[in-house]
Amino acid sequence: MVTATVASIHRVTPNVKQFRLRAPGHTFEYEPGQHTTVHFERDGEEVVRPYTPTSRPGTDELTLAIKRYDDGTASVWMHERERGDEVELGDIEGNLHLRDTGRDVALVATGTGITPMMAMLKEYVDRGAGEARFYFGETDQEHVIYRETLDQFDADYGDVHVTYSLSREDWNGPTGHVQEHVVDDVGDELDPGTTDFYVCGVPGMVVETTDDLADAGVPDENVYTEGWERDEVAEE
Structure with a gap:
């Protein structure tokens, strides 16, 4: 688990916000297309949701674009975050990533x-x-x-x-x-x-x-x- 800080927030569409998360001292390594998970507690239970970085690997930053659903749990929680808030992130993994850049x-x-x-x-x-x-x-x-x-x-x-x-x-x-x-x-x-x-x-x-x-x-x-x-x- 990595603790990242919300460095900036940008509204992309009426119901999608882009969050730039920074974890100084940590380098995010992954295959572009793979997803991380956001972890937080709600009513005494841990909530875990997957989100995919749109940023490139190899830095201390991740950029997540998250759509807010009115009846959602994690999406509403993320849209309530402000600059400077901390977010817990899980490992980055998944099946979606480029296999052969020659094709x-x-x-x-x-x-x-x-x-x-x-x-x-x-x-x-x-x-x-x-x-x-x-x-x-x-x-x-x-x-x-x-x-x-x-x-x-x-x-x-x-x-x-x-x-x-x-x-x-x-x-x-x-x-x-x-x-x-x-x-x-x-x-x-x-x-x-x-x-x-x-x-x-x-x-x-x-x-x-x-x-x-x-x-x-x-x-x-x-x-x-x-x-x-x-x-x-x-x-x-």
Whole structure:
């Protein structure tokens, strides 16, 4: 466990805040895309929730983007934090991280599932040898997390291509479920044999996307998720 201090707080969207956490004297080492856990006590019981850093490893800082849910426990607690407050962080681990920066990648996310993808995109921009296609689904433009950063990546790097799909707003871009646009690109912009697909979001979206990619001819070994989503869907 590491004790970190809230160094700054930035509102990213109406319901998402970005927290920059510092732990002087400690170096956070991890694979971009992996998650840490926030630990605190509520009503005499320990609460543990996973959050993924969007920052790069190798420093004494982590940046977490956290969406507030009105009926949430950890998200509400984090949104109540102020600069100078302390936060207990667990080990950084998880299945989502870049496997091979020599291959093309497709990063697919909805909602706060964008956080591991942002970390991996930054890593790929620095080390990747192919093309990165970033697909992000949200309800409307107001709630698109890190849009300015993604637009800048798209504009500055010829091998980075960003697609937004909105499900509840009529606009001049793609609409509907984001995975539909990913599957449409398989065989065209996305070679199913030479592209690695990374998927993160609500469990139903992750399962649907992996199934649709399989139907489109993408080998299972080229698709990466956290790995627990199908069990979660089965329990619903």
